[in-house]
Amino acid sequence: MRKILILCFLLIFGLVLAGCQEQSKPDDRLKDYVKLWNKQTFDDMYGSYLSTETKDSYKKKDFVDRYKKIYEDAGVSDLKVSFKEPKDDTDWDKKKEAEFPVIISFNTSAGEVKYDQKVKLTKEERDDKEDWYVNWDPSFILPELEDGDKVGIDTITAQRGEIYDRNDQPLAVNGEAFQIGIVPGEFDESNLKKVADLLDTSEEAIKKELDQSWVQPEYFVPIKKLPLSERPLALEVIDLDGLYSKRVKAREYPFGEATAHLTGYIGKLTAEKLEKVKDKGYTANSLIGVSGTEEVFEDKLRGKDGQRLFLTKENGDEVTVAEQEVENGKNVKLTIDAELQKKIYAQMKKEPGTAAAMNPKTGEALALVSTPSFDPNEMILGISSDRYKELSEDPDKPLENRFQITYSPGSTMKGITASVGLKSGKLDPNKTYDIKGKTWKKDESWGNYKVVRVFDNDSSVDLESGLKFSDNIYFARVGLDMGADTFVKGLKENFGFGEDIPFEYPLYNSQVSNDGKIEKEVQLADSAFGQGQVLMNIVHLASAYGGIINDGNMMEPQLVLDQEPKVWKKEVVTTEQAKLLQTDLRKVVSEGIATKANSEGKAIAGKTGTAEIKSEQGSKGRENGLFVSYDQNNPDMVLAMLLENVQDNGGSTHTVQVTKKFYDSLK
Structure with missing residues (x-):
């Protein structure tokens, strides 16, 4: 009889203790969620903190991948989500929903983004236990982002500054060139050698361009650029079936050989060079001063590309999220007298x-x-x-400054x-x-x-x-x-x-x-x-x-x-x-x-x-x-x-x- 009384007492005491345990608060849950958010731990955010309604609408893979892709494409850095804990003494035991303001800020390749957002939480019972879960919304990724929206980034390339002599004679300027290309579906391969000879390139080099994975029969495949002064050659080349030309932007050096070591030239980045300058906004497609004053004054000449991060709504409307104005490079005027x-x-x-x-x-x-x-x-x-090998191996060293x-x-x-x-x-x-x-x-x-x-x-x-x-x-x-x-x-x-x-x-x-x-x-x-x-x-x-x-x-x-x-x-x-x-x-x-x-x-x-x-x-x-x-x-x-x-x-x-x-x- 005594054992039975003790057992009843323990059961009653346990129930009292359970009833006295502190219930989870929504602000505590949100606080933990924000910590994961700042760390971009998207798997844990989804698995332990999202409401059932959210999970029914968004599968884990979609949630995690979308966050990662948008953040990566937009160049998101310095993410900071701040949440100020409330001071009121709300009795959350009697509440089923809660809402708190958060401030979301981060940098993107298009500039800084900072906005206020409200996060809603609902109380749910899972595994015989009640807790608070976040009703997630796509606008937590970017302001005004909704289901069906497309995220886009526009880049406005900065115009490179130009180099002039003391008398305003152009030494390095932004001009044009003929881009010669082949439309494979119209090209007669029996003309391959003739094209290579005309353009002073090799058949192998042309085949390499035509064999790229993106090439389609109807696409224009760039093969070689020619200066505008070579118009007769360009006309001769495009007289062949499947050969076309178009005018494209190109750097020009009007004084050519006479100022070559002084001006230098621009070119694409090597993998080694890109590793050193990628934190300055350069990409694998960037052009950079390779030698001469093009290299010496690179920071001044280069400028800064403009970028716009935007949303395209289902109705076609665009909403700008962030925008970095383009800053064109500055011109450099040298003491040089080009004619001298x-x-x-x-x-x-x-x-x-x-x-x-x-x-x-x-x-x-x-x-x-x-x-x-x-x-x-x-x-x-x-x-x-x-041709480059010929210059490099010339005993008179024309490439040496x-x-x-x-x-x-x-x-x-x-x-x-x-x-x-x-x-x-x-x-x-x-x-x-x-x-x-x-x-x-x-x-x-x-x-x-x-x-x-x-x-x-x-x-x-x-x-x-x-x-x-x-x-x-x-x-x-x-x-x-x-x-x-x-x-x-x-x-x-x-x-x-x-x-x-x-x-x-x-x-x-x-x-x-x-x-x-x-x-x-x-x-x-x-x-x-x-x-x-x-x-x-x-x-x-x-x-x-x-x-x-x-x-x-x-x-x-x-x-x-x-x-x-x-x-x-x-x-x-x-x-x-x-x-x-x-x-x-x-x-x-x-x-x-x-x-x-x-x-x-x-x-x-x-x-x-x-x-x-x-x-x-x-x-x-x-x-x-x-x-x-x-x-x-x-x-x-x-x-x-x-x-x-x-x-x-x-x-x-x-x-x-x-x-x-x-x-x-x-x-």
């Missing part, structure tokens, strides 16, 4: 070399030339693999050595060295090594004579008397050797030596007249002489027009010393080694240089010829030119003659 560049290129184009024309007073780059070159229009319209790299300056270094010596006070321009014969060495400690000069017409050599006849022995002795510390310090502090060249276009830095030091006498002697391990960039070389021409102030080189000129190195020499050097540089042409540079109506001044590239003294090797020059009647431009492999063309005299032809072409 074209004239310099015309004289150089047959042989490897580089040239930089600078305004010594402002630092503005007027021309940056690299030869031989290539046609950037060919690159942008789709260069064939055979030579105005970016460094070369041995040869005897053009002598003007800089003289400047360092004068500024330091270690060089007396009137001091003469007694030099006999064509070879000299300091003493027997130099072993078999000797400094060799070209001319031995002067035995008593001062600065004027040393420059006029480019006397290696004179400048070797000047360097030794100056001392390595003074020489190296002057090159670094006065002329910026070893520094980043302050120029918008990235250039290789000039160097005193491989390690920035000169510790041996022979190296000091060689370096003083431009051999040794001294290397200079052509822009830097023109700028250095610009400092002499500009009465001692070397300006920062500039590529973008309408910037405030800046002094890079102040007083590389005094005004008086600059005037002295200017006089001597004129005598180099009027009386000395560069008389072949004389041009009618002009007072050309400058310094020649021959850089010998060989394994050891006495051996025969390659030579680069240099000439830095300017017209003293019009000293607004200094031109530094280097031509490679001049050993069989008269050395630096060949570069002098090419330079003269350029000056003769000026009005």
